[in-house]
Amino acid sequence: MTEYLLIALALLGVLILGGIGLVVPRLRRRPEPRLPRTEVDTRAEEELAGPPVQAPEADLSTGVLVEPPPVIEAPAPTVEVPEPTAGRLVRLRSRLARSQNVFGQGLLGLLSRDRLDEDVWEEIEDNLITADVGIDATREIVDRLRERTRVLGTRSAAELRALLAAELVNALDPGLDRSLRTAPKEGVPAVLLVVGINGAGKTTTCGKIARVLIADGRSVLLGAADTFRAAAADQLETWAGRVGAETVRGPEGADPASVAFDAVRRGIDTGVDTVLVDTAGRLQNKVGLMDELGKVKRVVEKHGPIDETLLVLDATTGQNGLEQARVFTEVVNVTGVVLTKLDGTAKGGIVIAVQRKLGIPVKLVGLGEGPDDLAPFDAAQFVDALLGTEAPGPTA
Template identity: 65%
Template structure:
């Protein structure tokens, strides 16, 4: 009897103990689900009894691979959405590529002269064709006469006109005309207390903004710290276009949020920011102007004067479309009078008969062609080299 009573008491006590723990467990379960604070998935405390993760809102996520996929995909999308900086091509590689492109193009200058001077008999008719070829190439009247006189004399003395001799002779004389002695380096070295400042000018439609963007890539490839100034405030998309070019290589752009803002003010702020941020080069993109519009040209002069209140303008590059020929020479003269051009950028120099504009501009202004563009690619801009240019024409 006593034994039976002891067994019954043991069972009662056991049931009481178990009954007491059940509410505690349920309460703990509810607390886990209702917790709204931060949770670390790697922390055992954030694991529920069934092995699933509790979110910060208390919603349970089953611990299966497919339920974790959305989080992983989101992370990947965020990384992909971040701007990926492009790595511009080295300058050396550009020169080789541009030379190859020019040599394969249908240039009338080098090929035409080679064909004419390699004839068995060179009479007055041939020399007239030589003159015409040079004039069509926009070399200019004075340079054409000078080159023809030299070629006449050399052919007369040489006597033999094998292709090798003709090419060597033409190469020497054309290189002299293009003038390898001119300083074609860009003035882009940072000063002790301020950056180098570079302005890009030109008429409408020659590709100034694109040239600034491509030149930024050239400078970044040379490990320069660059800042852009969007002082073309008349063309609605110009600032956005410039900022896009800069963002591709990690270069910031100073711009105005107001359409038609004072370009001189934007240029001033860009240079000021460049000084404060201690960059190497500040490049200012300006609005396209017609060379016969006095007011616009005066405003361009104002931009330069305002910049020089805090820093000298070290380089003024005039962008010209090589296909415009002698009209480009007229443009160059007017711009040179307003802002003191220090260098020329020739775009679309893709082997057309207009390649002689290089000679004409340099001879007229005494200003070197410093950069050339032969295509629409982001890295289709390279420093101009006289010997490489002539070799490409004659290859």
């Protein structure tokens, strides 16, 4: 019995000693409380560490550190000063003279022949018709030339050339009013509506017209009412930015009439001289699109009458341009024609045909792809460039 008691006491002692061995190391590893930091310690650590360095941000998808891109300030856009329009047609004479291959050189070569018989006069008629002068106008011009050469007894090439120039100038009706009505009236800017078919280069021409107006001292606001093509509004905005003009545009697919209305209202609020509204290109035989163009005109006229409706015609389309002009005139009352692409392959006789058939003056002509290659039209200078000779004034 005594032996069992001793064993139990021995085991109890071992358990007590083991428990003490487990507790004491833990008490020794307990951290001592930190002493309070002083202001001197804080300043010393900051001086040793130096300025803080901001770590680059990490791409959350890959975990790779990405350096932020450098911030580069965009340069301010440079505002261009368009060339003055006075004398611009003369400066572009060489480009217009390229059309002499049919209209000028061919006719002058025929008129320079020693004998002007029936065959020669028929060839002259063919050349004028080929140059898109039109059948009726061609017959009148040739008949007058034949009569005057018979009565006057004219035979020299120089005299015949002068007679031809005079007849062409008369056919262009130099008495037509070719000025652009761009002056504001009673606090309302002048409104110019630009129309035309698809592919005539209308938006580019609209930008060039803005340069013509600014070159003549007008302040201009452009309305991007071609809402079917976002690129058209972007293109117009680029043209406007070059000359420091404002552009009013709407979202793609917006109502063109609404955008045109807002453009004129903005022009009234800002006090500009002229609002130039670019419309969507459309085919003249699409009734729905032409009706929509008529709506644009009616909505804009809530601010006041439209001062000019300019039809952009591609000179290379020939006689088809007459049908375009006729339909557009019926819908929006075209007051003037802008004839583009007259440099190179164009047939200059279309100017005569348009004015004869419709009584609409050609007011501007495009003679190249440069930003200032749009010039006010002058009948005498035009004929002078085509024939390579000084064109006389109109005859009785």
